Amino acid sequence: MENGYLILETGEIFPGQLYGHTAEDIIGEVVFNTSMTGYQEIMTDPSYAGQIIVFCYPLIGNYGMNSFDQESNDYYAKGIVTSEISEVPNHYKSDSTVAEILEKKGLPFLTGVDTRELVKTIRKRGTIKGIISKTKNILFPKISEPFYIGEVSTKSVMTYENDGPHIVLMDFGCKKSILTYLLKRKCKVSVVPYHFSFMQIEKMNPAGVVLSNGPGNPIALKKWLPEIKKISAAYPTLGICLGHQLIALAYGSQTKKLPYGHRGANHPVKDLKTGKVMITSQNHGYVVKDDTIDEKLFNITYRHVNDGTVEGLSHVTLPIQTVQFHPEAHPGPQDTEHIFDDFIQILNETTGVLSYAIQ
Numbered sequence: 001m002e003n004g005y006l007i008l009e010t011g012e013i014f015p016g017q018l019y020g021h022t023a024e025d026i027i028g029e030v031v032f033n034t035s036m037t038g039y040q041e042i043m044t045d046p047s048y049a050g051q052i053i054v055f056c057y058p059l060i061g062n063y064g065m066n067s068f069d070q071e072s073n074d075y076y077a078k079g080i081v082t083s084e085i086s087e088v089p090n091h092y093k094s095d096s097t098v099a100e101i102l103e104k105k106g107l108p109f110l111t112g113v114d115t116r117e118l119v120k121t122i123r124k125r126g127t128i129k130g131i132i133s134k135t136k137n138i139l140f141p142k143i144s145e146p147f148y149i150g151e152v153s154t155k156s157v158m159t160y161e162n163d164g165p166h167i168v169l170m171d172f173g174c175k176k177s178i179l180t181y182l183l184k185r186k187c188k189v190s191v192v193p194y195h196f197s198f199m200q201i202e203k204m205n206p207a208g209v210v211l212s213n214g215p216g217n218p219i220a221l222k223k224w225l226p227e228i229k230k231i232s233a234a235y236p237t238l239g240i241c242l243g244h245q246l247i248a249l250a251y252g253s254q255t256k257k258l259p260y261g262h263r264g265a266n267h268p269v270k271d272l273k274t275g276k277v278m279i280t281s282q283n284h285g286y287v288v289k290d291d292t293i294d295e296k297l298f299n300i301t302y303r304h305v306n307d308g309t310v311e312g313l314s315h316v317t318l319p320i321q322t323v324q325f326h327p328e329a330h331p332g333p334q335d336t337e338h339i340f341d342d343f344i345q346i347l348n349e350t351t352g353v354l355s356y357a358i359q
């Protein structure tokens, strides 16, 4: 442990104690998550690739780490910032401390930080870049955003046999719980690389397609959008988070960056059909721009109660459903788990390849 700093692009400096891999300065987009629990799922969610995660809840690590709650096999965030990390976790499933895991994985973490002030600063400034460093006197380098989806997506097809309908799960950085929820519902699931084409998917003869969550700006996948449109026009499709944004972009809508994102486990979302409000798990920095949605193509199905942003879409004629929130939760409430059941019901009602709706 040594003294370290989080230096924001806008000049604010937050001191703390630095652990883990501290040989080099690390730079990333500084984002905050408001969940009180679920730190292991958050740290292993590939959608955080390249980001520095600030935990708002002041004590992280009190129930340790285990082998069950991983959302992927690795840690793709650039660094972790907390107020306090527990060194003496207590839980029957715990097999190590947060510090042991992060040190083993070479992930720097800064603790003892005034995270309350830091979050207030991010809310005021908007999402900004930061550097975790041993020194305060550093210059911000100009860096371009790497293509993280290429790093986090599977490199080969992985098939999980089962008795139910065959789903192709397009992996843009998929959380394990999406796969688990489909398997739990007896689906046979083939996880495929993010760049799989319509022709490659057609050969697999799926009953439906799920587009997963994933890191970065959805527009980074611009050149794949025509394929995504073709795939979603041919099979019942469910888009989750990045998957939702990609479907919207593929059909001509635009996305924009939120001031400081939605990351937490208590985001209220309203089902516009029933008027019912559900509490959802969220982790996104971008949203689909309201005024760019063609109402002849899509109905808005859900809206965020706090800021009114678009949280779900349903195609007017095709069996395409998308949600900006995470129905697989992990961490967070399971109010919206029915999204998977609804999708499977659509699969069972739709047989064969749909006739193309592409003009």
Ligand SMILES: NC(=O)CC[C@H](N)C(=O)O
Pocket: 047, 212, 213, 214, 215, 216, 217, 218, 240, 241, 242, 243, 283, 284, 285, 286, 287
């Ligand atoms: N969890 C996700 O899929 C995030 C989507 C996208 N990277 C965003 O930040 O908006």
